[in-house]
Amino acid sequence: MNLLSRHLLASVLLTCGLAVGLFxxxxxxxxxxxxLLDHVLAGQFPLGTVLRLVGLLVPYVITYALPLGTLCGVLLVLGRLSADNEITAMRAVGRSVGQISRPILLFGALGAVFTLFVNFVAMPHARVQYHREYAEALRSNPLSFLVPRTFISDFPGYVLYVGDKHGSEMRDFWLWQLDSQQRVVSLVRAEAGKFDYDEATDTLLLTLTHATAERRDSKNPEEFGNAPLTFNFEQTSERLSLDRLLSRRGGFRQKLQWMTYPELQAQLAKFSQPVPPADRKEQARDRMKVQITIQEKITQAVAVFSFAALAIPLGIRISRRETSANLGLAVLLAGGYYFLTVMIGWLDRHPEYRPDLLQWLPNVLFLGLALWLFRRIDRN
Known part of the structure; x- marks a missing residue:
């Protein structure tokens, strides 16, 4: 690699690195x-936990930041060089557009290989670890959910309100139980109470004193013509499942996007087993979702190369120094790419259209447009 190519590659690396860092x-x-913000403001997570969780987000978002940063960085570098007539000077001394583009295309290819590693190895491990640490942080301080003078809807099917809390002791406690349509079917109010965490059953045990309970008609709880049933208790208790809360907030059902390549292949083998004829249509849909995920991870990596290839002729033709204009163009192009990807993803319930192969359409369009622009520049 000659001095000019090294200079160009260094400029692209620096600018793309800054753009990737920004995104x-x-x-x-x-x-x-x-x-995390709610937990930080409520003092539920220590600083060390927050920093670890933020660090685990890096592999997850770099899949999107790297293609966009590459597109933006190459546009900025070549737009400035072209505006300063440096591209014209390079061509005047015998450097073709292909020779000028070679180090940038090499950078795009290396970025694609790196993104493949992130998508199939680093990101799945980081995402799983993120949810595990998140759940552990919630489980280590379960009483931190109960913030005084705040309506708490973290527990599925319940809304809580605590007027005051000192340690595990509370006063002015309200508990609304909701049905599947989010209608109040029962209400418990207590003057005072106490929280305990039952580790064996993973539940919060609420011991309430001087409590009043109301129960409404479960079929029509919003019919207020009939008075609700009312009960008074000197002492009563309620259990709230922390497991249900963690499954919604911190726990997870591992998504296909969070699986490594061997895990995705195992899912494909699972959905390729013989099943009764009545289940074959659903099995084909499940298998197609796995195939879409695999192709999506691959095409996201190839997008780094596609964006770099398209940015080269665009940067040369646009010839702008303005950072804002190049940023706007980069965001517009990336938005179109990802919008088309999302539209193709909507076909996951129709395997007959082969949406797994259609995942390649945005890259084909970008590379085709890049090739057409290269030919136009060569003719000029």
Missing amino acids: EFILIAGNAIQD
């Missing part, structure tokens, strides 16, 4: 705010 920060911040 990585934005995506991590969005995920962290969604998953």
Whole structure:
């Protein structure tokens, strides 16, 4: 690799690295705010736990940040070089567009290989570990969910309110039980009470004193013409399943996207076993979802190369120094790519259309457009 190619590669590496870092920060911040902010503000997670969880988000979001950062970085570098007539000078001394593009295409190919490793190895392990640590952090301090003077809807099927809390002691406690349509079917109010964590059953045990309970008609709980049944208790207890909470907030049912390549192959083998004729249609759909996931992981990696290839002729033709214009173009192109990917994903219930192979369509379109632009530049 000659001096000019090394200079160009170094410029692309630096700019793409900064762009990837920017998009990585934005995506991590969005995920962290969604998953962790409430716990941080409530003082439920220590700083060390938060930092580990944020670190485990890096492989998850880099799959999206790397293609977008590559597209943006190459546009910025070549747009500036073209605007300063440096591309024209390179071609004047005998450098063809292909020779100028070679180090950038090499960078795109290496980025694609790296993304394959992330998608099939690093990201699945990090995502599983993220949910395990998240669940453990919740389980280690179960009483932290109960924030005074706050309506708490973390427990599926219940809404809680605690007027005041000191350690495990509470005052002015309210518990609403909801049906599947989120209608109140029963209400418990207590002047005071106490929380205990039952580790054997993974439940919160609420011991309530001076409690009043109301039960409404389960078939029509919003019919207020009939007075609800009312009960008074000197002392009563309620159990709230922490396992249900963790399965919704911290636990997980491992998604196909979080599986490694061997695990996905095992799923394919599972859905290839003989089944009764009545179950074959559903089995074909399940098998297609696995095939889509595999192809999606591969095409996401190839997108790094596709974005780099398309950004080369676009950067040369646009010839803009403005960072904002190149960023806007990069986001617009990436948005179109991922929108088309999402549309293809909607066909997962129709294996006859082969949505697994259609996952390659966005890359084919981008590479085809890149090739057409390269030919136009050569003719000029």
